[in-house]
Amino acid sequence: MNEGIGHCPIDARLQHMLSEPLVITVSFLYLGLLFAIAYWADRRADSGRSVIANPTVYALSLAVYCTAWTYYGSVGRAAATGIGFLPIYLGPTLAATLWVFLLRKMVRISKSQRITSIADFVSSRYGKSHLLGGLVTIIAVVGVLPYIALQLKAISSSFSILIHYPEVMLPGSAITLPVWQDTAFYIALLLAAFTILFGTRHLDASERHEGMVAAIAFESIVKLMALTAVGLFTTFWLYDGFGDVVYHAQQAGHLKTRLIPEGSANTWFSFSLLSALAVVLLPRQFQVAVVENSGENQLRRAIWLFPLYLLLINLFVLPIALAGQLQFAGIGVDADTYVLTLPIAHQQQWLALFSYLGGLSAATGMVIVETIALSTMVCNDLVMPGLLRRWRYQAASMDISRTLLLIRRGAIFVVLMLGYSYFRLAGEAYALVAIGLISFTAVAQFAPVMIGGLYWRGGTRSGALAALSAGFLVWIYTLLLPSFAKSGWLARDFLDLGPFGITLLKPQALFGLEGLDEISHCLFWSLTFNIGAYLIVSSMRLPNADETTQATRFVDAMKHSRPIAASLWRGSAQVADLINLTARFLGEDRARESFTDYFSNERNLDDDAELPADAETVEFAETLLAGAIGSASARVMVASVVQEEPLGLDEVMDILDEASQIRAYSYELEKKSRELEAATAELKAANIKLLELDHLKDDFMSSVTHELRTPLTSIRAFSEILRDDPKIDLAERKRFLGIIVEETERLTRLVNQVLDLAKIESGHAVWTSSEVDLVEVIRHAIDTSGQLILDRGGKLHHRIAVESALVWADRDRLMQVMLNLLSNAAKFMAKEAGRVDIELRQEPALYRVMVQDNGAGIPREQQTIIFEKFRQGSTNSAHPMGTGLGLPISREIIEHFGGRLTVKSTPGKGAIFSFELPCATCGAANPSEKTGQEA
Amino acid sequence: MRRSKLMRQRLVAVFLIGMLLLFSPLIALPDQPQLLFGLPVLYLYLFGVWMLLIAAMAWVVRGGDE
Structure with a gap:
């Protein structure tokens, strides 16, 4: 806790450290730094390494929204209205969520049409009208010029406060300084020089001003740091944190019990709406957000970084306001100066100087950008139309570019000097002090024609003119004139009694509407008249050819990458x-x-x-x-x-219809071609499959011939021996004949199997399906081929867990499968201590038969091959007997009856062949509906 | 294309939530004379909502600068 609370320590013995020359030097050094940064950024841009392409720099440049009015004024508002300073920043935060729609579209349009100002935007949208551009320019100049004046006033007052360090001297007396002694005047001149130097490098105003934007982003950092420094000093140096400030304020009765005053819900909402609109529609905001934008993707970071900046710069506003009220209780220090006077009162000269620089940066940033934006508008929308009219009668010089640059530079100078003069004239007047929100309300008049024009094709030039004029006139009547009256420049009578005593027309209670603050009141009436005029006048006639063309370019901006309007x-x-x-x-x-x-x-x-x-x-x-x-x-x-x-309008409409039809056609075409592509892919896949099948057929043929040739060769060889050599003895002859008979049998079996397989595969096999008892089939198979196993020295075990197992199948075919599996098992079981296990098991809705041997097993890679035709397992080095068709046929048979034949094997531990068949009596659907006979 | 549509949808949702928390009768609820952690409840509420909105926006548009 600091001792000095409650009084203002003024110690005249302290040395006069912040002398006038020092502050002046620092101010101009700071401006020099701005020049250096801008120069550096321009240089970098020229060499292709743009600084402002960085989305963070873009977000920081948007923070030009926070002017001296924020820097000094927020604390003032907080002291007066509690939480009332926040809507100005909450509105833009919420609006930022909608930037991906609104701002993105504005950027897209402005880039494609090289739009350089808000006046140009509105004029271009409604058929490229000089009149409309001029009107927007006038509204912007009238609404915003005083705002520039306010910034210069802030520079001037903060300067005069600072040079009286360590005394806390109220601002106001600075006005008495003659112009040539007023620092603000020289600063204004320097700002004009800066703006001319870095704002008019190219005549093409749609080109980005890299240097200027970099300087603005730098200023945003300075003002945030300065305000935070003062905030930290106040909160943690003078007090012990936020809670301590609040505690003392509460004790002293400075903390309002309700932060939102009664009946101020309208104010809360209308201030938010106002600032949400202003953050895009103020000429300087349009300049940095749209004209200086170097890529739509920058918006994505700005969407959250800009609101974060706003939050940070407001974090310490309330503590500073409360601390100021505590420190300066009863002394009558203007709350708008707390940011500067608090450090001064505590002899923190360097902090005071830094705080002054923060305010200077907030003010200069705003002045620079606003001046560029206004001068572009004045040059292109007020001066150019006049020049064009003159050139109609009198030929212009061949090279107009120099003239144009001169005009733009002149406009910058004039705008700044007008701002300065207004500040000198208005002084402490209400009309200047309250200008912040008054300006916002003026530019809010652009909202209906801007936002409406982005989404509604029906708006016409006359509708836009009517809307802007109506809104502007209501603004003048309900806000500007009253502010003049409150400044004492007009008789107050019309304010208090209404013009000519007509109370219904009282400017700040129009048509008897009372209970609103003046800003909400003006916003309501001006927007009502504005939107009303826009809708009604636009609805009087159809848009003409020019308006329709431009409406299409704006409304459909996101739809086609290349504007169709060229046609x-x-x-x-x-x-x-x-x-x-x-x-x-x-x-x-x-x-x-x-x-x-x-x-x-x-x-x-x-x-x-x-x-x-x-x-x-x-x-x-x-x-x-x-x-x-x-x-x-x-x-x-x-x-x-x-x-x-x-x-004509009809022709324009025809072309647009045609264009949209072409779009529809091309969409259809795209769809068709996608379908075609899909069909082609399917055909290709089918073709590949066919080729594979063809290949398989060739393989099959060659396999079959090969298999046929082996027995034929041996039959032929032995027959020839028998024919050619009559001297062979009987026993030998018998053996040879035995081989011939054996080979012939094998040949017959092979031919039968090939025919069988061909029949099954082609679907011409004869199936005699009936209910078959699997138990009986297995027993029969064991009786038939059990001997084969015993002959080879193996043992046969079986485990049949059920009494009977009825399945729907062809008994003979099933027998064929069983015999095939058993003979395979007999073939492949271990040579010594061979063993074959048969198991029948019931599973839900199906029976499973497993035939297990204890042979060498089948390697994993062969487990699928053995079901292919003529592919025998080759675990034994000896050539096993068999045709290589048994397993493929078995699988076909089992699958025909809705089952599956699979093999499981671990090499070295034998193999388990198992098939499953659906249970015929389990009530589950019988997958094989192929009952009776099939041809 | 579809991703950016989703992003826009989410931003509209954030906007609506913000409208609800800041510009509906709900705003009157935290405006209490008591203090919470030594600070006015409304003050905490507003800055809390503000921070939440920013975090939500940053989350929605994350990773899309380039």
């Missing part, structure tokens, strides 16, 4: 004329370069200036010019060198 132009033009025209505005080199790029990159054409220009080239030229002189002026200039046949 909405008909006429004749020469490329050479277009190049000459753009050269007059952009300079010879720049124009030639742009056209060469365009022809080679976009159109894959040789640059041939002799060619007549097509619609797309004219469109390109117009967009190129729009970046420099605004879309409305570009339209007029291009129209002067081409012969355009104006399109």
